[in-house]
Amino acid sequence: MKGIFITIEGPDGAGKTTQRELLKEYLEKKGYDVLITRDPGGNPISEAIREVILNKDFTEMGYMTELLLYASARAQLVKENIKPALDAGQAVIADRFVDSSAVYQGIGRGLGVDTVYKVNEFALQGIMPDMTFLMDLDAQEGISRKKNQAELDRMENEKMEFHQKVVDGYRMLADMHTERIVKIDATLPIDEIHGIIVGYVEKKLNL
Numbered sequence: 610m611k612g613i614f615i616t617i618e619g620p621d622g623a624g625k626t627t628q629r630e631l632l633k634e635y636l637e638k639k640g641y642d643v644l645i646t647r648d649p650g651g652n653p654i655s656e657a658i659r660e661v662i663l664n665k666d667f668t669e670m671g672y673m674t675e676l677l678l679y680a681s682a683r684a685q686l687v688k689e690n691i692k693p694a695l696d697a698g699q700a701v702i703a704d705r706f707v708d709s710s711a712v713y714q715g716i717g718r719g720l721g722v723d724t725v726y727k728v729n730e731f732a733l734q735g736i737m738p739d740m741t742f743l744m745d746l747d748a749q750e751g752i753s754r755k756k757n758q759a760e761l762d763r764m765e766n767e768k769m770e771f772h773q774k775v776v777d778g779y780r781m782l783a784d785m786h787t788e789r790i791v792k793i794d795a796t797l798p799i800d801e802i803h804g805i806i807v808g809y810v811e812k813k814l815n816l
């Protein structure tokens with residue numbers, strides 16, 4: 610049996626992790642075996658790559674290096690965590706996936722969305738999300754939600770212009786993939802957003 614793969618996307622601080630946890634609880638109550646994970650991360654190798662990518666001292670990192678490091682972390686995440694879980698029939702909920710690369714590296718860094726998907730083809734092993742929820746929030750509001758502004762990482766430290774490109778890129782991607790990506794107003798209260806997500810998931814899973 611093949612499981613279901615749900616991703617939660619959006620700019621930094623948009624509420625992705627909050628919604629991932631609530632959806633996990635909901636699906637577990639419904640009897641699903643759930644794996645939650647994050648990209649980059651989710652296993653020791655991908656977490657180690659994450660440390661390198663987000664290190665705020667590595668300001669000299671090239672955009673192509675950045676793209677390849679995200680793809681490497683994702684290759685290990687797919688191999689070690691996501692593929693085995695889906696093969697075992699689990700529900701996988703990931704905080705970010707390849708759409709983040711499309712938007713941050715493809716659009717934000719200007720490498721091009723096609724280049725991003727081409728590079729990631731090797732990492733994905735044919736796996737794409739069944740459903741994606743986009744937490745749609747303006748860039749400034751997302752960054753402002755981060756409690757400790759002194760601890761912003763290398764990506765969060767980018768100029769507001771970059772973060773706004775990311776937000777616009779997500780909106781464009783959602784408009785291009787309405788069959789998979791659901792855009793949600795992330796300024797709504799947490800419970801209301803959870804209710805909207807549950808509505809879509811119930812429909813998809815016939816719950």
Ligand SMILES: Nc1ncnc2c1ncn2[C@@H]1O[C@H](COP(=O)(O)OP(=O)(O)OP(=O)(O)O)[C@@H](O)[C@H]1O
Pocket residue numbers: 619620621622623624625626627628754755756795796797798799802
């Ligand atoms: N709908 C909401 N309205 C107001 N605040 C929210 C909402 N959802 C989450 N928050 C708060 O915003 C902050 C960031 O939330 P969260 O960590 O879930 O975002 P994130 O998108 O996972 O962030 P990151 O991109 O850094 O991983 C937290 O303090 C959280 O409690």
Ligand SMILES: Cc1cn([C@H]2C[C@H](O)[C@@H](COP(=O)(O)O)O2)c(=O)[nH]c1=O
Pocket residue numbers: 621647648649679704705706707708709710711713714764765
């Ligand atoms: C997967 C992925 C992520 N990013 C960026 C987005 C965030 O700024 C960080 C990840 O931090 P989070 O706390 O897990 O949200 O990395 C990216 O630029 N490209 C990607 O593919």
